[in-house]
Amino acid sequence: xxxxxxxxxxxxxxxxxxxxxxxxxxxxxxxxxxxxxxxxxxxxxxxxxxxxxxxxxxxxxxxxxxxxxxxxxxxxxxxxxxxxxxxxxxxxxxxxxxxxxxxxxxxxxxxxxxxxxxxxxxxxxxxxxxxxxxxxxxxxxxxxxxxxxxxxxxxxxxxxxxxxxxxxxxxxxxxxxxxxxxxxxxxxxxxxxxxxxxxxxxxxxxxxxxxxxxxxxxxxxxxxxxxxxxxxxxxxxxxxxxxxxxxxxxxxxxxxxxxxxxxxxxxxxxxxxxxxxxxxxxxxxxxxxxxxxxxxxxxxxxxxxxxxxxxxxxxxxxxxxxxxxxxxxxxxxxxxxxxxxxxxxxxxxxxxxxxxxxxxxxxxxxxxxxxxxxxxxxxxxx
Amino acid sequence: xxxxxxxxxxxxxxxxxxxxxxxxxxxxxxxxxxxxxxxxxxxxxxxxxxxxxxxxxxxxxxxxxxxxxxxxxxxxxxxxxxxxxxxxxxxxxxxxxxxxxxxxxxxxxxxxxxxxxxxxxxxxxxxxxxxxxxxxxxxxxxxxxxxxxxxxxxxxxxxxxxxxxxxxxxxxxxxxxxxxxxxxxxxxxxxxxxxxxxxxxxxxxxxxxxxxxxxxxxxxxxxxxxxxxxxxxxxxxxxxxxxxxxxxxxxxxxxxxxxxxxxxxxxxxxxxxxxxxxxxxxxxxxxxxxxxxxxxxxxxxxxxxxxxxxxxxxxxxxxxxxxxxxxxxxxxxxxxxxxxxxxxxxxxxxxxxxxxxxxxxxxxxxxxxxxxxxxxxxxxxxxxxxxxxxxxxxxxxxxxxxxxxxxxxxxxxxxxxxxxxxxxxxxxxxxxxxxxxxxxxxxxxxxxxxxxxxxxxxxxxxxxxxxxxxxxxxxxxxxxxxxxx
Numbered sequence: 001x002x003x004x005x006x007x008x009x010x011x012x013x014x015x016x017x018x019x020x021x022x023x024x025x026x027x028x029x030x031x032x033x034x035x036x037x038x039x040x041x042x043x044x045x046x047x048x049x050x051x052x053x054x055x056x057x058x059x060x061x062x063x064x065x066x067x068x069x070x071x072x073x074x075x076x077x078x079x080x081x082x083x084x085x086x087x088x089x090x091x092x093x094x095x096x097x098x099x100x101x102x103x104x105x106x107x108x109x110x111x112x113x114x115x116x117x118x119x120x121x122x123x124x125x126x127x128x129x130x131x132x133x134x135x136x137x138x139x140x141x142x143x144x145x146x147x148x149x150x151x152x153x154x155x156x157x158x159x160x161x162x163x164x165x166x167x168x169x170x171x172x173x174x175x176x177x178x179x180x181x182x183x184x185x186x187x188x189x190x191x192x193x194x195x196x197x198x199x200x201x202x203x204x205x206x207x208x209x210x211x212x213x214x215x216x217x218x219x220x221x222x223x224x225x226x227x228x229x230x231x232x233x234x235x236x237x238x239x240x241x242x243x244x245x246x247x248x249x250x251x252x253x254x255x256x257x258x259x260x261x262x263x264x265x266x267x268x269x270x271x272x273x274x275x276x277x278x279x280x281x282x283x284x285x286x287x288x289x290x291x292x293x294x295x296x297x298x299x300x301x302x303x304x305x306x307x308x309x310x311x312x313x314x315x316x317x318x319x320x321x322x323x324x325x326x327x328x329x330x331x332x333x334x335x336x337x338x339x340x341x342x343x344x345x346x347x348x349x350x351x352x353x354x355x356x357x358x359x360x361x362x363x364x365x366x367x368x369x370x371x372x373x374x375x376x377x378x379x380x381x382x
Numbered sequence: 383x384x385x386x387x388x389x390x391x392x393x394x395x396x397x398x399x400x401x402x403x404x405x406x407x408x409x410x411x412x413x414x415x416x417x418x419x420x421x422x423x424x425x426x427x428x429x430x431x432x433x434x435x436x437x438x439x440x441x442x443x444x445x446x447x448x449x450x451x452x453x454x455x456x457x458x459x460x461x462x463x464x465x466x467x468x469x470x471x472x473x474x475x476x477x478x479x480x481x482x483x484x485x486x487x488x489x490x491x492x493x494x495x496x497x498x499x500x501x502x503x504x505x506x507x508x509x510x511x512x513x514x515x516x517x518x519x520x521x522x523x524x525x526x527x528x529x530x531x532x533x534x535x536x537x538x539x540x541x542x543x544x545x546x547x548x549x550x551x552x553x554x555x556x557x558x559x560x561x562x563x564x565x566x567x568x569x570x571x572x573x574x575x576x577x578x579x580x581x582x583x584x585x586x587x588x589x590x591x592x593x594x595x596x597x598x599x600x601x602x603x604x605x606x607x608x609x610x611x612x613x614x615x616x617x618x619x620x621x622x623x624x625x626x627x628x629x630x631x632x633x634x635x636x637x638x639x640x641x642x643x644x645x646x647x648x649x650x651x652x653x654x655x656x657x658x659x660x661x662x663x664x665x666x667x668x669x670x671x672x673x674x675x676x677x678x679x680x681x682x683x684x685x686x687x688x689x690x691x692x693x694x695x696x697x698x699x700x701x702x703x704x705x706x707x708x709x710x711x712x713x714x715x716x717x718x719x720x721x722x723x724x725x726x727x728x729x730x731x732x733x734x735x736x737x738x739x740x741x742x743x744x745x746x747x748x749x750x751x752x753x754x755x756x757x758x759x760x761x762x763x764x765x766x767x768x769x770x771x772x773x774x775x776x777x778x779x780x781x782x783x784x785x786x787x788x789x790x791x792x793x794x795x796x797x798x799x800x801x802x803x804x805x806x807x808x809x810x811x812x813x814x815x816x817x818x819x820x821x822x823x824x825x826x827x828x829x830x831x832x833x834x835x836x837x838x839x840x841x842x843x844x845x846x847x848x849x850x851x852x853x854x855x856x857x858x859x860x861x862x863x864x865x866x867x
Contacts, residue, residue, distance in 0.1 A: 039788070061594075110604070111614045112788065126614065154801045166803040179853050183809050183860060186844045190862045192800060200802035242787045243530075247601045248572045295579075295597020296572050301604070335619075 027142025030278050030313065030356050031228045032236045033268060034134065036155060037261070037285035038116060039244035043305030044291060044339060045254050046085065047099050047323065051078030054330040062293045066251045075099070079323045084258035087266045091310055097265075098309040098319030098379065100348055102328050104287060104341035106372040110301035112245065115286035120157035122346055124372040131160025133346075134236065136368045137353055138162035147236035148203060148227055150220040157238055165199040165234075167223065203227075217241050221264040225271025228279070239264070244285060248296035265310050277312035280356050280380060284345055290337050291330060303338035304328075307348055309379060313356060319379035344374030351376035358382070391835040392741055395867040397703060398512035400757025401832050403823075415513045415735050419728055422514035424547040428501045435540035435565045436649030438494065439636055442533065443648060445487055454480045491535045498539025499776075499783045500769030506756045507765050517550045517731070518542065519752065520702050522784075524695075525561040525610060526791030527570035529784045537566030538784025553725050554695065555686035558610060562602070562682065563651035565634045571602035571789060575640070578630040578659025583642045596640065598659070600626045605789045611685040613694040617666065624663035628670060628678040631658030687725050692717040698794070699730060704739060705746040706795040712739045745836065745866035748796035751779035753867075754808060758859045761832045762819050775811050780804050809860050816855035825854030836863045 045062065049055055050072065056063045065072060065083055072080035073089040079099065081089040091097035107118040107126070114126035122133030134147065134157050149158050149166040158164040180201065187193040217239070224237040241261065246254050261283065269276050288305030314320045328340035346369045353368070354361040354376060361376035393411035394401045401407075408414035433441075453471040471479075509515045522542040529538045545564040549557035561567050568574040577596035578584050587595050603626035607617040631654045635646025646652035653675040662671040665681050666688065672680055685691055696716035700708035716733040723729035734740055749757065755775060759767060776782050780799070786792045793799075825845045829837050841861040848854035858864060 109615075110619065111608055112790070114614050149801075151803075154797070156797075159797055166801045179809065179813055179856055182844060182848065182853060182857060186841065186857060186861060189840065192796075193805065193862055193865070196800060196802045196805045200806040203802060204806065245788075247599060248575075294599055295577055295595065296575055296599045297594070298572070298599075300600050 027144055028235055028357060029275075030235060031272065031275055031280070031311075032353070032356060033224060033228070033239065033279065033281040033311075034157065034236070035239045035241060035261075035264065035281065035283040036116070036120070036157065037244050037283055038112070038240060038242040039246075039285075040112060040115075040287050040289055040301060041244040041257075041285040041305055042246060042250065042254060042289040042299055043101065043103075043285075044288070045250070046082050046258060046308070047075070047101055047306045048072055048080050048082070049078060049101070049327065049330070050074070050080045052327070052330050058291045058330055060293050061297070062250060062299070065255060069255050075321075076323050078327065082255070082258050084255045085262050087262045088308065088310065091265065091269075092321055095315045095320035096269075096310060096312055098314055098321065099323045099325075100307045100309070100319070100343055100377065100379075101323055101325040102304045102339055102341055103284075103307050103325055103343040103345055103348060104304040105345045106374075107287065108303065108334075110287065110303075112286060112301070117156060118372075119284065119286045119345060120155060122349070122369050122372060129371060132157040133349060133368050134158055134238070135160030135162050135164060137364065138164075140359055140364065140367060141235075141357055144236075145202075145232070145234045146199065147238065148224075148234045149238045149240075150224045150227075151238075151240055155238060155240055163195075163199065165203045167203045167227065217260050218263045218267050221267040222271050225268050229272050229275050246289070247294065247298040247300060250293070250298040261308075268310075277315075279311040280313045280352060281308075281310040282349070282352060283308040283310075284348075288339050291333060291339060292337065303334045304341035305339070307345065309352075313380050315381075317355070317379060317381040324377065324379070343377065344372075346372050347374035347377045348379070350374070351378050352380070355380040355382055388743065388835040389741060391833065394512075394834070395757070395836070396740075396745075396747065397516065397735075399506055399509065399515060399753065400512075400760045401834070402760045403763045403828060403831060407834050412735050416728075416732060418511035418514045419517075419551045419731065422511045422551065424550075425543075426505050428504050429543050429547075432497055432501055432539065432543070433494065434649070435537060435544055436647065438536045438540060439565050439634065439649030441490070442536070443636055445490075449483055452479060452483070454483055494536040495529065495538070496769040496773060498536070498543075499773050500767075501539065502542070502783065503756070503759075503769070503772050504766055507759055507767075514550060516703075516753075518547055520699065521546045521550060521557060523786070523791035523794075524698065525557070525567065526786050526789055527566050527784065528787050528789070530787060531570060533569040534566055537564075537569065540564070541566035542784070549727075551728055553686075554691075554720075554727055555683055555725055557727075558606075558682055558686055559679075561610070562606065562629075563632065565649050565651075567602065568632070568634050568651075571605055572599045573602040573629060573632060574634045575599065576602070576626065576630050576632075577640070577657045578627060580660060581630060581658050582656040583640060584657075584659075586642065596657075598623075598626050598630065602626075603629055606682070606685070609790055611682075611691040611694070612666070612688060613690060616690045616694075621665045624665040624670075625678070625681055627659040627661070627663050628665070628681055631655060631675065632678060633657065687721065689717070689721060692720045696720060696730060696733075699734060700740075701794050703734060703747070704737075706797070709739045712737050745863060747867050748800045749865055749867055750792065750794075750799055751776060751781035751804070751808075752783065754865065755779065755811070757864070758812065758815060761828070761859065761864075762815065762823060762855070764815075764819075775814075779807050779811060805860075808865070809856070812856040812859040813852065816852050816859065820851035820855050823851075823855060825851065825858050828855075829858050832858070833861075833863055837861075838863055 069083040074080045075092050088097055105118045106124050107115045117126045120132050121129040123129035146163040146165045154166050187197050220239050227233045243257050272279055284307045285305050288302040289299035290302045294300050309319055326342040328342050334340040350364045350369050354364045365373045389411045390407035393408055397415050506515050527534050529535050541564050545560035576599035600622050604622045608614050633654050635650045635652045636648030642656035643654050655674055670677050670680050696713045700713050716730050719729045719733035845854045845857050
């Protein structure tokens with residue numbers, strides 16, 4: 001009995017450790033955290049262009065954040081941060097954060113679902129590509145444990161041929177080790193289930209004991225930080241944060257959203273510890289929102305927004321404490337209603353990945369963003 | 383495996399909610415499925431006993447009114463203060479009252495939500511018309527709202543029970559209208575307060591130079607075009623604007639208090655002529671010159687019968703039941719049948735059930751967490767589960783009921799649901815729900831009854847070799863042929 005049991009546990013260990021993981025030491029110490037802001041974050045409210053004289057006139061009541069958040073926090077002579085982004089503004093001042101404004105994917109319609117698909121696949125049309133751009137990037141990177149989505153299911157950004165995994169803090173009691181071993185053998189001849197189960201077991205081992213974190217953005221960020229901080233852990237994590245579709249009552253809702261996002265940055269920095277110095281965080285959304293407020297104190301679907309960057313890896317680089325991107329001005333709106341995009345998200349992603357992992361930007365563009373290439377934007381020191 | 387057992391297994395699992403231990407395999411699988419539409423009970427007692435949308439709207443409004451009276455609105459504590467209302471109270475006492483009020487509200491919401499999820503689950507577990515229940519869940523997801531918004535926190539159940547269930551056996555337009563007029567959808571997509579800038583109310587507000595000018599909200603119009611009817615890429619921004627203008631005045635009684643509005647009972651659909659944007663609009667290439675409510679009605683009627691809508695409904699339904707990438711010929715036949723019938727949903731179902739492609743053998747669909755949990759509980763003969771347990775399990779499995787987070791609803795393919803962590807959770811939940819029943823159920827004899835014709839020798843052997851009865855049952859519930867249909 002004892003022998004049979006230890007054999008089963010041994011088998012489970014065998015399934016759990018994929019050959020790549022068994023190598024343990026990752027081939028790079030750089031960390032990438034990608035935060036998908038689902039629902040279209042209003043970039044003009046997050047990073048208001050205070051130097052643009054048309055801002056107050058076009059936005060009306062929405063030009064100023066609600067009183068209880070305090071006044072906007074000046075970042076540069078022309079831009080400020082929403083007061084809820086207090087921690088982010090601090091990082092910005094310390095050269096550990098930056099912004100790319102008036103940025104958009106190649107998509108120019110206003111459907112969340114198509115736009116998120118394009119943001120995540122890097123394609124030129126929705127659902128034209130079956131894999132996510134982050135998955136296509138993986139073959140170019142040094143060997144490391146598979147990237148992890150801090151979610152119960154895998155976002156399109158990570159789907160594709162290269163191995164990836166997902167993990168969410170669980171409050172369920174663990175199924176017994178014996179049941180897990182039997183499940184492993186039950187899935188032995190089922191290609192899909194075998195792969196998923198092996199990855200789940202591997203991730204579970206890496207994440208270690210109980211998390212306690214609920215599924216709030218901050219809890220997810222804490223999980224991501226813990227996984228990434230492990231010297232033998234994954235190097236790439238993806239977080240998702242919804243709730244940005246502020247069609248009504250935007251002032252209050254968006255303030256709360258931004259406060260949560262601000263906590264995510266702080267949690268990542270704290271949880272990553274020394275690894276923060278090698279970390280780049282990119283928070284991007286599928287499109288922006290109309291410049292003018294609608295009839296219900298909100299904004300409707302727009303075009304360009306802002307991407308927020310954070311991480312010690314920014315220090316001393318071109319985006320440290322800077323708002324990048326050509327400012328198109330609010331006098332020249334896309335279709336007369338939206339902030340005009342001047343920088344491509346694909347260019348940001350290509351430049352960020354290349355700079356972070358020491359790759360040739362042209363190679364990244366060719367191999368990962370061939371469907372919608374854009375000039376790579378340099379954001380970290382190389 | 384004989385051909386008829388295999389067809390019966392497909393009818394029970396692919397088109398149904400999974401077999402229960404006592405269920406006899408249907409002798410005429412196609413007839414059994416199609417006959418369910420007529421036998422289906424749209425308003426079972428457990429649902430009829432719940433508070434409806436009108437009651438929920440009233441409760442929400444009274445709750446807000448009480449908070450306003452207590453001076454707890456605004457000031458960053460709860461919601462936004464309206465012009466003219468007293469300054470919000472400040473200080474620790476107000477904060478503590480506000481926390482208390484929020485706690486009470488959350489409790490009331492959680493109780494209502496729990497009752498609704500419990501009723502949905504109880505109906506699904508006991509149902510003898512499981513194909514019809516699957517259609518209810520399918521259409522509720524097609525017309526998804528998400529209960530993570532305050533105003534819709536208790537509207538998930540009412541929308542499904544009041545606007546979907548009565549219409550699954552009728553015309554699509556009737557379901558579309560019922561949903562569009564339902565407070566759940568009206569609040570979720572901000573329609574109830576969308577007001578024409580040139581309506582009587584709009585003009586009056588301009589003359590008064592009111593601090594908050596009423597205006598259009600495009601949200602519902604866009605999602606009707608993109609999600610409920612034509613589909614992404616099949617409409618323009620001008621179509622959205624046209625439909626949004628036509629829909630102004632479509633509102634809900636009781637909750638939305640604006641001048642020049644006609645009184646209407648709480649939670650009831652009401653057309654407000656004085657909020658309606660006058661003038662003709664063009665949507666999908668057709669002009670609509672009607673006045674008032676008739677304008678949007680005419681547009682929705684045409685959208686329901688648009689060939690692009692037919693195609694989209696056919697494709698989604700085929701994807702739901704047959705394969706993540708459904709056979710194009712099947713989709714085309716279903717769409718044609720729908721159009722030929724003048725938009726009757728049963729024509730769509732019949733074309734699906736009649737199709738040989740729908741009965742092809744491979745188990746192509748990976749069950750959603752809801753379908754997996756329901757079929758697991760049915761397999762174990764459970765007829766009721768404490769709602770809190772079910773809600774917790776569904777949240778951890780990744781599919782909290784009526785909370786997809788977006789009006790697009792849950793995705794309907796394996797790529798969405800077959801993920802490492804999600805699979806681990808199924809194993810954990812399986813082990814948890816098997817535990818209390820393992821003493822009375824023998825997994826070895828249950829397996830072939832639940833999976834007639836599809837139980838693989840490998841699974842049967844794994845169950846037989848299980849170390850404990852709990853393990854045996856759990857293995858049945860997470861077997862490859864039980865995770866798929």
